[in-house]
Amino acid sequence: MSFVESRISKIYIVFAFFYSIIGISQIKNTGLPDIANFKRTDYRAGTQNWCIGQDKNGTMYFANNDGLLQFDGSSWRTHRLPNRAAIRSLKIIGDKIFVGGYNEFGYFEPNSKGRLTYTSLALQVNENHRSQIDLVWKIHEIKGKVIFQSFEKNYIYDGKQLRQAEAPNRFQFSFEVNGALIFQDMINGLLRYDEGQFTTLPNTQALNGTEVWGIIALSPNRWLIATIDEGLFLYENQQLTHWDTEADSFMRKNSCLGGEIIQKNFIVLNSVLDGMIICDKNGKIIQHINRKKGVQNNTVLSSFVDNKNNLWLGLDNGIAFINESSPFTYFGSSYDLSTVYASAVFDGYLYVATNQGLFCHKWNKPFQEDSFNLIPGTTGQAWNIQVVEGQLFCGHNRGLLQIEGNKVVKNLNPNGYWGIKKIPGTDGFYVGSNYQGFAIFRKQGRNWSFVNNIEGMNKSANTFEVDGNTVWLKKDNLVYRMKLSSDFKKFSSVKTYENLAKDKKGIGSMQRLDGKIFFQTGNKFYTYAFDLDGFTPEKHYTALFRNLPSARYVQQDKLGNIWYVFNESMGLLQKKPDGSYQSNVSGLSNLTGFLVNDYFSINAIDQNDILIGLTEGLAHFDSNLPGTENKRPKAFIRTFSNPEDTLQVANLKGKIAYEIPYRSNKVKFVFSSPLYDNLENVEYSYMLKGFDEKWSHWTNMSVKEYTNLREGDYEMLVKVRNAYGVLSEPSAFTFTVSPPWYRHWLAYILYLSLAVLSIYLIRRRVRLQIRRNKYFETIEQRKIYLEKEARIRQEQYELEKEIERLQNEKLKIKILSKDKELVNNSLQVVKKNKVLNGIIHKMREIDTETLDEAAKFQLTKLNKSIIKEVNADKSWNDLEKHIRNVHFDFLKRLKDIHPDITPRELDLSTYLLMNMSTKEIAEIMNISGGGVELARYRLRKKLNLAKKENLTGYLMRI
Structure with a gap:
């Protein structure tokens, strides 16, 4: 860097620093600041x-009117006075919020749980005089004492006691001015109060006929006095004069309700009829904000400048927040602007191309707060407004319009146009992009003319560049390279490119940077190489965009600054004198979501005046004004609550050890951050140490609940991210969930004691049980032995009985066998006797006369011997006896079943049971075979047997 360049750079840095100091106390006079309204329903x-x-x-x-309103950026709360009176005044001193209302005054202060509790100081006033307190309109702190001012008295509180001071006549209002307390007396004018004494300020009795609503110190000896109906006065060197300025004229017309100093060099003045104004110390109006400009009510009862130099307005109906510290202001619907596609400043006018037409407004400082005017003949879609070689052209739906002043002087071609660009190296030839492709225009002197349409391409867009005889067009994610013929009547060649490199699909944007055309995708920049008919990487801009969000549109303004669009937001690379760039992303986040898609409009007039097209108007950006976006926000845990209690954590002094019972282990946290601009973009992230393993995702929700927490120590951490992406330091709150009674340490001692006692008792019981078991085991073994012995004896007895039975059965069987054998022998004897009887019968048939005496004698002797044998045989009686012995049980059962059965039928039944044949039965019973069948039939009748039932079978079943 040369010596001259070094000196220029240093001078620029010094100038920028000096300008930034001035800029800190700067109210923008171009456009309107961002305004947020809070309605009663909010x-x-x-x-x-x-x-x-x-x-x-x-x-x-x-x-x-309903009490003390509290707003922490997340939620609203209302704290009421005991008599539910309206609060007309408040003063915050340390941790106390002093308030005054009708017949009531006192202070709110956080208690041990952080909740605001009210202490009434009016109770220290004699009970008979409390109804005479009237309205407490003002509260001041002077020399450690708090003074409550009503119309009749001052009530002075020193922190312990309250004393009273009577008004000399009747007070109107009072004001703190340079550390002094000034009262308006209805007869004596302005009075200075000091240690209980009132001193009249000279030459202020002229104010007796009006109400003084504000006294603002412009310097130690120069005061601005605002009255409700007489306008503004200056009190300087003990002289009271009208402040004959724009501000005074406005307040005379609209009635002043006081005001505030803002940014040290400007004055906020509230009005009854037309909102509020901000003027400089010379009375020149810098800003005027009323209902038309965005405030919901025109009566401003109070105003307040917060710690970020933003302005709050207490309205007759609602509350308004005005973001005065932002480098952005806006021209929106109050200026009759809609969607803005382009803007240009030319010949002292600001021209704006919108969807409704081309509008213009005088470009001067301060900017006059009146509406933009529609240029006749431009109603409809205006796409572009550009200055070409000292002349103004509008690309419009109706054609390419030449503009002079506030009128259209010529329509060069009735086709719809996006814009025009010069063909380098030619004598006044230009390429215009229109709805049907491209056309050629020529400038000769100050005259413009349409030449011809260019054949060979019927596509067009607002993104095109001209490089020599080549026209580049970016459309539909493609790039077209079109070569003009020598006579400019057609494109001699058209080539399409889908990618910039093999590994880079698609084409993000095409832009001209420092006079050269670049192509970009994924923040990688390329240039076209004609010898390769392809794209080569570019290092400088690629390095510049390396750590930036992926851009989909890039544009360089005339100051060398590079603007880019990513997602729905925009960023800025601001060029420094040494050629380097400073990145600014967060400062532009206010515009997120309001940019016009695919029609990015930047008009950098100078560093203080940069105009950006929006969907709802035009944004004015002063890049030299330091915004508050880079200041770290603060995060607060506003409340911590459980089913039994609620802590206002943000109001607690220092760290506390807080413990909740296990039955209340459902907790809720409410977060807040005093960020009042872009509230909808404020996000929180939290982590409960001891429960969560990592930080939560960013969310707009400011409430988080946890249920069923286990006992233990917890620490809640929360951080906030403002609308510009700047993070706060984490805010922390620790608490402990005590265990349930059955998991308390005393319970564990009890459990241990019970366990030891249980072990002792169990051991003792086990020993007793062992002894008892041994005893019972002995008894049981003895019992088992006796039972076994008895069983053995029983088994032995049964075995003996079985042996006896078997022996009896064997004996019976033997007897039966013998009886059977006897029966058989008896039957044989019977047969023998029968044979002998037959022999006897045959011998009787022998004729003894024919025999000799010896033969006759022998025959007679033989006959007698046979008869003797037959008569002496008792086998039949023995047979019946043995049959009855063998079947005694059967005969007994049969007799029991059939008592009327006869002995003869019993014998028959026995023979049948023995399975004797009819012949055998006939022989034994000495009856014929037919007699046996008849006896069987009668027996069946006696036994009541069915025809098909077998008699022998029945007898065997018995």
Whole structure:
């Protein structure tokens, strides 16, 4: 770097630093700041808000008709006075919030649980005089004392006791000015109060006929006095004069309700009829914000400048937040602008191309707050507005329009146009991109003319570049390289490219940077090489974009700054004097979601005036104004609650050891952060140590609940990310969930004692049980032995009985066998006797006369011998006797079943049971065979047998 360049760089740095210091106390006079309105339905309290304050944590408080409103950026709370009166004044001193209302004043202070509790100081006033307190309109702190001002008295509180000071006549309002307390007396004018004494300020009696609503110190000896109906006055060197300025004229017309100093060099003035104004110390109006400009109500009862130099307005109906610290202001619907596609400043006018037409407005400082004017003949879609060689052209749906002043002087071609670009190296020839392709225009002197349409391409877009005789077109994720013929009547060749490199699919953007055309995809930049008919990587811009979000559109303004679009947001690489770039992403996040898709419009007039097209108007960006976006936000755990208790953690002093019972192990956390700009983009991340293993995902939800926590120590960590992506330090709160009674350490001691006692008792019982078991085992063994012995004896007895039975059966069998044998022998004897009888019968048939005496004698002797044998035989009686002995049991059972059976039938039954044949039975019973069958038939009748039932079978079953 040369010596001259070094000196210039140092001078620029010094100038930039000096300008940044000035910029800190700068109210933008171009466009309107971002405004957020809070309606009564949002904060759920009264309509009017009379006073505003902010505590050390950044929490906002409002004196509301329903009580004290508290807003922490996440939620609203209302704290009411005991008599439910409206609060008209408030003053935050340390941890106390002093408030005053009708016949009531006192302070809210966090208790041991962080909840705001109210202490009434009005109770120290004599009970008979409390109804005379009236409205407490102002609260001041002077020399460690808090002064509550009503119309009749001052109530002075030193932290312990309350004393009273009567008004000389009747007070109106009071004000703190350079450490002094100034009262307006209705007769004596302005009074200085010091240690209980009132001193009249000279030449202020002229204010007696009006109400003073504000006194603002412009310097130690120069005060601005705002009255409700007489306008603005200056009190300087003990002289009271009208402040004859724009601000005074405005307030005379709209009635002033006081004001504030903002950014040290500007004054906020509230009005009854037309919102509020911000003027400089010379009374020149810099900003005017009313209902038309975005505030929901035109009556501003109070105003307050917070710790970030942003402005809060307490309205007659609602609350408004005005982001005065932002480098952005806006031209929106209040300026009659809609979607903006392009803008340009030319000949003292700001021209804006919108979807409704081309609008213009005087470009001067301060910017006049009136609407843009539609240029006649431009109603409809205006795509572009550009200055070409000292002349202004509008690419419009109706054609390429030449603009001079506030009118259309010529339509060069009625086709719809996106814009025009010069063909380098030619004598005034230009290429225009229109709805049907491309056309040629020529400039001769100051005259423009349409030449011809270019054949060979019927596609077009607003993204095109001209490089020599080559026209480049980016459309539908493709790049077209079109070579113009020498007569400019056609494209002699058209080639399409889908990729910039083999490993890089698609084409993200095409742009001209430092006069050269570049192609980009995935933040990798390429240039076209004609000798290779392909694209080669470029290192400088690739390195510049290496750590930036993936850009889908890149544009360089005339100051050398590079703007890019990613997702729905935009970023800036601001060029420094040494040629390097400074990245700015977070500062532009205000515009996220409001950029016009595929029609990115940047108009950098200078570093202080950069215009950006939006879907709802035009944004004005002053890149030299330091915003608050890079300041680290603060995260708070606002409340911690469980089913039994609630802690306002943000209000607690220092760390506390907090323990909750196990039955209340369901907890809820509410987070907050005093971030009031872009509330919808504030996000939280949290982690409960002891439960969560990692931080949660970022979320807009400011509430988190945990259920069924186990006993133990926990630490809740929360951090916040503002709308610009800047993170806070984690905020922490520790607590302990005590164990249930059955898991308490005393319970474990009891469990151990019970376990030891149980072991002792069990051991003792086991020993007794062992002894008892041994005893019972002995008894049992003895019993088993006796039972076994008895069983053996029984078995022995049964065995003996069985032996006896078997022997009896064997004996019976033997007897039966003998009886059977006897029966058989008896039957043989019977047969023998029968044979002998037959012989006797035959011998009787012998004729003895023919025999000799000896033969006759022998025959007679033989006959007598046979008869003797037959008569002496008792086999038949023995047979019947033995048959009855053998079948005694059978005969007994048969007799029991059939008592009327005869002995003869019993004998027959016995013979049948013995399975004797009819012939045998006939022989034994000495009857014929027919007699046997008849006896069988009668026996069946006697036994009541069915025809088919077998008689012998029946007898065997008995």
